[in-house]
Amino acid sequence: MAFAKKSSPRRFGRRKGCRFCADNTLKIDYKEVRTLRYFISERGKIVPRRISGNCAIHQRKVTEAIKRARNIALLSFTSNRTVD
Numbered sequence: 001m002a003f004a005k006k007s008s009p010r011r012f013g014r015r016k017g018c019r020f021c022a023d024n025t026l027k028i029d030y031k032e033v034r035t036l037r038y039f040i041s042e043r044g045k046i047v048p049r050r051i052s053g054n055c056a057i058h059q060r061k062v063t064e065a066i067k068r069a070r071n072i073a074l075l076s077f078t079s080n081r082t083v084d
């Protein structure tokens, strides 16, 4: 998949703008907030695949990473303001 070095970009259709497919060095990690930010709307929602341009595999990974990051943020958030 990712090893298409000198093949013509002809019949590769559909896979338009998945930046993770395009750039192998890009990591999908819940700690990589900067990367994840691209896929979160201003309201904190996950940007749908149509808009993000990710392929299914990576969109899924991004979604999982965002959820994980959210979870952690939530945990720290709730521990910050202890419920009395």
Ligand SMILES: [Zn+2]
Pocket (backbone or CB within 6 Å): 018, 019, 020, 021, 022, 054, 055, 056, 057, 058, 059
């Ligand atoms: Zn991809």
